[in-house]
Amino acid sequence: MADAIKLEIVTPSRMLFSDSVEMVVIPGSEGEFGVLPRHAPTLANLQRGALNVYNNGTVTRRFLIEGGVADVLPERVIVLAERAVDLDAVSTQNLDEQLVNATEAEAAFVNAAKEAV
Amino acid sequence: MANLKDLKTRINSVKSTQKITSAMKMVAAAKLRRAQESAEANRPYSFRMQQVISGLASKAIKATAPELLIGREIVQTHLLIVVSADKGLCGGFNGSIARQTRLEIKRLEKEGKSVLLYMIGKKAADNLRRDIKDKIFGRVENLQGSDLDYNKVDTVSQEILTGFNDIYFDQVSIIYNQFVNAITQNVVSKPLIPVQLNDDKEDTGASNYEYEPDENELLEQLLPRNITTQIYSALLESFAAELAARMTAMDNATRNAGDMIDSLTLVYNRTRQANITKELIEIISGAEAL
Numbered sequence: 001m002a003d004a005i006k007l008e009i010v011t012p013s014r015m016l017f018s019d020s021v022e023m024v025v026i027p028g029s030e031g032e033f034g035v036l037p038r039h040a041p042t043l044a045n046l047q048r049g050a051l052n053v054y055n056n057g058t059v060t061r062r063f064l065i066e067g068g069v070a071d072v073l074p075e076r077v078i079v080l081a082e083r084a085v086d087l088d089a090v091s092t093q094n095l096d097e098q099l100v101n102a103t104e105a106e107a108a109f110v111n112a113a114k115e116a117v
Numbered sequence: 118m119a120n121l122k123d124l125k126t127r128i129n130s131v132k133s134t135q136k137i138t139s140a141m142k143m144v145a146a147a148k149l150r151r152a153q154e155s156a157e158a159n160r161p162y163s164f165r166m167q168q169v170i171s172g173l174a175s176k177a178i179k180a181t182a183p184e185l186l187i188g189r190e191i192v193q194t195h196l197l198i199v200v201s202a203d204k205g206l207c208g209g210f211n212g213s214i215a216r217q218t219r220l221e222i223k224r225l226e227k228e229g230k231s232v233l234l235y236m237i238g239k240k241a242a243d244n245l246r247r248d249i250k251d252k253i254f255g256r257v258e259n260l261q262g263s264d265l266d267y268n269k270v271d272t273v274s275q276e277i278l279t280g281f282n283d284i285y286f287d288q289v290s291i292i293y294n295q296f297v298n299a300i301t302q303n304v305v306s307k308p309l310i311p312v313q314l315n316d317d318k319e320d321t322g323a324s325n326y327e328y329e330p331d332e333n334e335l336l337e338q339l340l341p342r343n344i345t346t347q348i349y350s351a352l353l354e355s356f357a358a359e360l361a362a363r364m365t366a367m368d369n370a371t372r373n374a375g376d377m378i379d380s381l382t383l384v385y386n387r388t389r390q391a392n393i394t395k396e397l398i399e400i401i402s403g404a405e406a407l
Binding site for chain 2: 044080105
């Protein structure tokens with residue numbers, strides 16, 4: 001089995017994801033970048049975008065994240081995101097419910113998530 | 118001697134009070150579990166955030182570092198964010214926040230700074246009303262429990278950041294009850310601006326980090342977020358602590374009501390017995406007189 005890197009996605013309200021993965025593509029503010037095991041230590045600002053988790057060469061999990069920072073070390077990645085949704089676990093209906101009493105910033109994010117689902 | 122009817126009414130009223138306090142205790146205990154979980158769920162985020170900031174701060178060039186990190190040279194005004202509950206009946210919870218706030222105000226004024234306050238929650242604001250009426254910078258209520266979400270806290274921290282940038286104040290700290298466990302809450306006062314750095318930790322290999330974009334720009338993005346995160350986590354902690362305090366207070370109240378019912382019942386029974394005895398004596402002595 002190929003090397004794996006530990007990925008944690010943390011939001012203010014909970015730990016969204018914590019597992020070993022083969023590769024993760026992160027939407028940095030200076031452009032998307034992929035992280036493989038033994039990546040150089042990096043601290044990157046994030047922008048709204050899709051975060052894709054790869055296992056065995058294909059995308060296995062997709063998240064939409066917004067705002068925050070990614071802390072990359074050779075053996076682990078921690079993504080601190082202000083908002084995040086698991087695109088495989090939500091439906092458009094769920095997101096519509098969230099829209100009901102959302103603030104402007106949140107609504108923009110939820111709408112983007114709806115498009116991505 | 119107290120009359121029987123009054124005693125009976127008294128006992129009944131204490132009984133219904135006891136029902137209320139024990140119900141409140143139960144409700145607080147049920148809510149506490151959820152609040153505690155969310156406070157604990159937030160800890161990884163705020164902890165990591167703090168770590169990242171400390172790491173970055175040690176690299177940042179002092180001369181060009183943002184004011185949010187290193188603070189201003191001349192400090193004239195200090196903003197205290199005071200977090201209390203919207204509701205009472207939770208023992209010393211709000212009182213200890215108010216007391217701590219008074220102490221802080223006194224301390225800061227002794228240092229020659231003027232003080233502004235941002236009140237979160239209703240009770241401390243009511244309690245301190247007389248001391249603070251000319252010091253209020255902002256005030257919010259209904260920011261706890263299910264009403265608490267990150268976006269609302271973000272609005273509060275935007276307000277504070279704008280105030281800081283417009284030089285209404287030069288330093289910010291937050292006073293809140295920290296949840297330790299179900300019977301202990303600590304009042305803590307934590308500085309937000311400038312950032313408190315924990316430099317006791319050895320950051321391993323952090324010196325060869327790559328930054329994207331560069332350190333200062335990253336810091337400028339992260340520091341405002343850090344403020345929101347810290348306030349948010351303080352609010353979560355405070356809510357859990359409030360419920361814990363209420364649970365303990367209501368538990369005591371229920372027990373006290375029980376004691377009171379016992380002693381009132383004793384008096385009631387004695388009085389009743391005394392009345393019977395008195396009536397018997399009257400009948401007997403009446404019969405003897407015949």
